[in-house]
Amino acid sequence: MTTPTARMLLRRRSLLAGALSLGAAMTTLGTGAGRAWATDGPLVSGCEAWGARAPKSPVKVLAARAQKIIVHHTATDNVTDYGQAHAFALARAMQTYQMDQENGWIDTGQHFTISRGAFVTEGRHESLAALDSGTRIVEAAHCTGQNTVAIGIENEGTYISEEPRPEQYAVLVDLCVRICRQYGIRPYQIYGHRDFNNTECPGDRLYARLPQLRADVAARIGGDPAAPVWPVLATGETSERVRALQYLLVQRGATITPDGAFGPATEGAVRAFQKQIEAGIDGVAGKQTWNQLCAPVAQGAAGAAVTAVQSRLTDLGFVTTADGVFGPGTAALVTAFQGSRGLPGDGVVDARTWSRLIA
């Protein structure tokens, strides 16, 4: 969830606690009917099972694969009711809170929720069907800047100083495995909410578990679990990396000249971008800024982000023309670059390849 301050967190906790008492008093808890995944996925109880309200307007189902997973905590109490009735009451309380209280969203913000008792519920309508398809994603409201490309998983509880329950964590691994398999997501594309927005979510303790989560998912599906590592670029630096940053900012609407010099105009553009994507606003390009800027590009793409790729390739010895058009020649050079860095040569500039280009 987006809870930048402790005050907001406390407010959310008390509001949700009230809603949960209300939910627990309700008698229509659903039948427990869910969708059983044949092999390795946890049972997910769909919106009908837990008694979801209809969305305020139709949810948007996008014809695209999810690119990543973002892990959250609900910032609610670490309850000891591990039953399914509580999991369903939580799902209803969150939907009510998100639609009626602070956010006014059309439906639940996240795609999936895992209760402390390790019950999984569908969040926003159609999320489960989209996951089953492997080719569609429901536009959500769990992480500013990532809602059209990332699957959001809320974990019930507050994990600032406490660990999630082992049962809850185990189901989180199972759910991530299933999502990665369905969409072809690599384990290093599992993030925490604070990797993108200015929030403490998913709490220090759950965030510290993410390297293990990536490793546990990689152990099941293969692949590299190491998250991308980003440099920190700030005012005063002049380099080809700064030029790439500037191209990426231009891609997102900044009106600056990519001259390789990190001056006041670039700092201003970074601040404006950080405000737009609800990152911490400091004018320094760090993890949140890079994670939000470096969307995947591949053959067929065009624009300033492609120019950034070509500019970096040339600087690293894979010489090309920075024309902003990602054709077969650029793809071949990206593949060669990936080979030189020990990465699978698929010609796609995803977060990991971006991070190696910028490093």
Ligand SMILES: [Zn+2]
């Ligand atoms: Zn969050």
